[in-house]
Structure formats: C-alpha cells, structure tokens
Amino acid sequence: MTRRDEIECWLTDMDGVLVHENSPLPGAAELLRQWDDAGTPFLVLTNNSSYTPRDLSARLRASGLNVPEDRIWTSALATADFLRSQAPGGTAFVIGEVGLTTALHEAGFIMTETNPDYVVVGETRNYSFEAITKAIRLLLNGARFIATNPDATGPSADGPLPATGAIAALISKATGMEPYVVGKPNPMMFRSAMNKIGAHSENTAMIGDRMDTDIVAGIEAGLHTILVMTGISDQAEIRRYPFRPDEILSGVHELVSTEPVESDAI
Incomplete structure (x- = not known):
C-alpha cells in the first residue's frame, strides 16, 4: 500500500x-x-457533465476556491476523450448541456440526428419526450449507447432531481440496451x-x-x-x-x- x-x-x-x-x-x-x-x-x-471547466472554475472562485479550468476534469471531458479514442471524427446525437456538447466538439465530433455513431446521454435540466424518443429510435437503428455517468439523481435546493442514470434507465428499458458509462x-x-x-x-x-x-x-x-x-x-x-x-x-x-x-x- x-x-x-x-x-x-x-x-x-x-x-x-x-x-x-x-x-x-x-x-x-x-x-x-x-x-x-x-x-x-x-x-x-x-x-456532472452539464458545465464546462471554465464554468466550474468560475463557480468555485465565487465560493472562494481558486481552481484553474485546466485543473478540472468532468465526466463530459472523460466521455469525449474516450469517444475520440474509439471513433476519431465520429458523430453523435446528444442529450445534454453545453459542458458535454462543447467537450465533444473539441474532441472532433459532429452533432447530428442522422445515423450517428453514438447516442450520448448526460446531465440536463431540459429532458424532452421528443429527444428521448429520437434517442430510442437511433439506438434501435444501430447507434451505440453511451452515458456520461450513472448518477440517478442530482441535488437541488428543493430536493433531488432526475439525473443521467434515470434517463439512461428509461432509454434502456425501451431499447433493451445498456449504456457504456464512462464516469x-x-x-x-x-x-x-x-x-x-x-x-x-x-x-x-x-x-x-x-x-x-x-x-x-x-x-x-x-x-x-x-x-x-x-x-x-x-x-x-x-x-x-x-x-x-x-x-x-x-x-x-x-x-x-x-x-x-x-x-x-x-
């Protein structure tokens, strides 16, 4: 040890x-x-895959902690790093916030709703029935399933909120497919x-x-x-x-x- x-x-x-x-x-x-x-x-x-390192650095600074953005590593960055190693220049349909889409863009991925290589699910406060339906259909059409993290709930001032794991479970139930979870x-x-x-x-x-x-x-x-x-x-x-x-x-x-x-x- x-x-x-x-x-x-x-x-x-x-x-x-x-x-x-x-x-x-x-x-x-x-x-x-x-x-x-x-x-x-x-x-x-x-x-949490919602925020970019710059966002998180600013939030920590407001709390009194000095953490440069290059010293922050999120599940979104880890997911982008993994997908870049698996399918350089690939495509993805994303359910998530700017932290995830920015990380994937910077890793060279293209966001698309047409025959993507991957469906990637991350944290968001804006889950929609339309987006979830689209994800299910794309997976059944051959896309591979990725989740940034397994957390079923996240915190808020008013109590727990459904998080990535909960939405991924819904998609899994509808497709019979389990995601590869990077975080x-x-x-x-x-x-x-x-x-x-x-x-x-x-x-x-x-x-x-x-x-x-x-x-x-x-x-x-x-x-x-x-x-x-x-x-x-x-x-x-x-x-x-x-x-x-x-x-x-x-x-x-x-x-x-x-x-x-x-x-x-x-």
Missing part, C-alpha cells in the same frame, strides 16, 4: 470534499494553495485524468466522499484512496461495502501541512 508521503499527484472529488452547497469546506482553500505552491499535479473531478465508478475516468497530468497509479491518490463511486473506482484504478466524512458517507455507509479506503479522514483539512514553507530569503 502506498504511504501518503509517497504521493506525488492528486485527484479529488468536488462536491462533499472541497465544497458543500457552494460553500468551501474547512481546509479546501489551504489544500489547493498547498498543491499549487508546491507545483503538485492535481485535478478536481466531477461526474465514476468506471476507473477509466481516473485513468484519463491521470493521463492528462502525466500521473501514475503507484504515486497518485484519490480523495472522495462516496464509497460507491470515488473509493471503489480509485481502488480499481490502483490508487491510494482517501474517504472524507464531509459528504454523504458515515460509518454505517462504510460498513455496507466489502472494500475499504486506505484512509478515512474527517475532512481535507487533515491533509493540509502544518510545516512552515521553506524560503530562499536571507
């Missing part, structure tokens, strides 16, 4: 780890500053993130707040896994699973170094 002092690169979830309801969690700003000051490679990961808990999302920052599994850690996505995917990707208790997990949740993270911390504040920063000043 990799010791924490052997870790050279970091992946971290966003909601429940760095922020909660748009407020920074204790130690988050300090940890990000510590990585930045030390030149430590890191990426902030999210399964967490698929360890492929972590591998694509590590490729982006030139990291290797033997010296990379994953910080998350969910046993069923962050931790299991981190274990399967061969990473050092750290569960923080500032999100949805509690001890009862941990006991439900047959696997364990390498570390369980109360929050990311425990990762902030208390050692003074060395200075070249005389």
